Amino acid sequence: MRELCRLARQGYETRNKRETFGFLYGNIVNETGPAGRAPLRRLVVRHARYYRGGTKTRYRVTLDEREMLRRRRGLARELHQRFLGSFHSHVEVAGFVSRGISADDRASFRADREALVETLVSVWAGRRKTLRPTPKTIVAWEPETGYHYRIRAYVRQNGGVRRIRVRVIRSGVVIVY
Secondary structure (H helix, E strand, O other), rough: HHHHHHHHHHHHHHHOOOEEEEEEEEEEEOOOOOOOOOOOEEEEEEEEEEEOOOOEEOOOOOOHHHHHHHHHHHHHHHHHHHHEEEEEEOEEEOOOOOOOOOOOEEEEHOOOOOOOOOEEEEEOOOOOOOOOEEEEEEEEEEOOOOOOEEEEEEEEOOEEEEOOEEEOOOOEEEOOO
């Protein structure tokens, strides 16, 4: 989680602000669900890696698909972890921060058959205020910088894209389920 926030902050602090983009690696834990229910599938995120390629602006990330696939597969081998999905940031622009994934984000996530999850990290500056986390949103505030963060994760389901539950455990691992 700290790495996701750090990378989002870097994009926010660049001249003219820009979105960041990267890959999530880890493993899948299948657990037995309650009697009569489907088994539980949890994605355990162990690594977040920034992707330097592509073009990043305030409002979008444009990628060279072939180069991106080559890089993320190489990182999976190097880390000995499974590629779980991607993350990107939305930065505050003129007092507005997007709360969810855009139509373009949804389309690119649907097109990426290897990605199990798409994670969005929103970042904005402001005075401390209490943002309440929900089962589907992780919120944080950095007193040193005055930045707020909102982390949400999305999966493909029933032909669409829906937000799912996320949780941080003491080790700093983000579990998506």
